[in-house]
Amino acid sequence: MPGPIDLSIWFLGTAFELLFVVCSLARKSFLTYLFLNLYLLISIAVSTGRFVFLQSYGQGSSQYRYFYYYSDALLTLTLFCALISLYSRVFGELRTGEYVKWGAVFLLLGTAGFSYAVVAQSAERLSTDFAYELSQNLYFVGLVLTYILWGAVLKLRETRTRLVQIILSLGLYFSGYAASYALMNFSGRFSIIRYICPVLGCFLPLSWSLTILRNSEESRLVPAQLVAVPR
Amino acid sequence: MSRKLGALVLALGILVGAMGIKTALSSNSKGTVMMANGPAPLPFPPPKPAPPPTTPPPSN
Numbered sequence: 001m002p003g004p005i006d007l008s009i010w011f012l013g014t015a016f017e018l019l020f021v022v023c024s025l026a027r028k029s030f031l032t033y034l035f036l037n038l039y040l041l042i043s044i045a046v047s048t049g050r051f052v053f054l055q056s057y058g059q060g061s062s063q064y065r066y067f068y069y070y071s072d073a074l075l076t077l078t079l080f081c082a083l084i085s086l087y088s089r090v091f092g093e094l095r096t097g098e099y100v101k102w103g104a105v106f107l108l109l110g111t112a113g114f115s116y117a118v119v120a121q122s123a124e125r126l127s128t129d130f131a132y133e134l135s136q137n138l139y140f141v142g143l144v145l146t147y148i149l150w151g152a153v154l155k156l157r158e159t160r161t162r163l164v165q166i167i168l169s170l171g172l173y174f175s176g177y178a179a180s181y182a183l184m185n186f187s188g189r190f191s192i193i194r195y196i197c198p199v200l201g202c203f204l205p206l207s208w209s210l211t212i213l214r215n216s217e218e219s220r221l222v223p224a225q226l227v228a229v230p231r
Numbered sequence: 232m233s234r235k236l237g238a239l240v241l242a243l244g245i246l247v248g249a250m251g252i253k254t255a256l257s258s259n260s261k262g263t264v265m266m267a268n269g270p271a272p273l274p275f276p277p278p279k280p281a282p283p284p285t286t287p288p289p290s291n
Contacts, residue, residue, distance in 0.1 A: 006272040013270025043269045050271045065274040075268035099238045106242035114250065140249035148245070182256040194273065201270035 002059055006198065013202035014047045020209040027212055029162075035082040036166070040205055042078050046071040073135040080108065080138055083145055086167060090152055107145075111137050143174040161219035162211055169207035176200045 001007075017040040024030045024037050050068060057063040084104040088097050115134040149167055158164055180196045 002272040010270045010272060017269075047269055047271055050269075054272070059272060060275040068271065068274045072268050079268065099234055102235055103238040103242045106239050107245060110242060110246045111249075114246065137250065137253065140253040141245060143252065144245050144249045178252070178256060185257050197273055198270040201268065 009198040009202060013198060014044060016202055016205035016209060017044050020205045023209050023212040029212060029217060032217065035085040036208065039078040039082045043075055046075060069132040073131040076135040076138045080142060083142055087149060089163060090149060090158060107141060111141055139177060143178055146171045146174050159220040161215040161221050162217060164221060165211040166208055169204060173200060173204045
């Protein structure tokens with residue numbers, strides 16, 4: 001079993017995920033942010049499953065490892081859908097919903113095809129490696145998509161506070177994971193990311209919950225005032 | 232039709248960019264798989280395969 005710090009972070013993170021769902025229900029925003037809620041609900045279910053596997057087989061077991069990575073692939077797919085739903089909301093007023101949908105489908109198929117091409121060279125690895133190759137690639141696609149969405153929010157002068165803060169949190173989350181991925185690859189030491197990744201997993205639901213709690217759907221950001229010199 | 236083509240080209244561009252970032256970040260990779268959703272503890276990396284047993288030199 002992992003140590004008390006790991007378990008504390010885990011339980012805290014799961015509590016934050018539950019908090020977001022409860023806050024959404026309380027503020028009557030569950031359907032507005034349906035895919036974000038679905039992602040966190042699936043994450044809670046996956047956390048329960050991971051705990052059962054961890055308790056039964058241990059952290060170093062292949063059972064836990066397989067369950068962890070396959071459930072991670074499922075969660076990444078759900079997060080991708082949540083990200084696309086944010087795209088639909090940002091671009092909703094431009095009536096480009098259909099093209100966002102097409103773009104998302106192309107992107108998902110392209111990522112799946114690329115992941116398949118990477119693991120297809122080894123038939124014995126195909127069944128095991130495809131899920132986490134797809135998940136890993138979707139992470140980086142999500143990272144780029146979030147940066148593009150940041151750009152679109154700036155360009156379109158989006159003022160919906162909740163939407164802007166949710167997108168900013170997601171960008172920080174993806175960037176944090178990309179940074180920890182780079183850190184681990186450069187150092188080659190697992191111990192470095194042992195606490196970073198679970199803490200990042202707590203950050204996202206906490207920031208989303210605070211956004212839902214502190215801002216209503218009607219809240220708007222005050223755009224930066226232009227420097228205007230009166231004549 | 233041209234807008235759908237535009238969406239396809241944009242999707243390909245995003246995919247190429249994402250894989251480029253991944254390649255850049257994992258240039259020093261030792262085959263590590265790194266991704267995580269949620270706060271659960273990461274599984275330990277699989278143990279490295281043991282080196283083949285060395286046979287003792289034949290005694291004369």
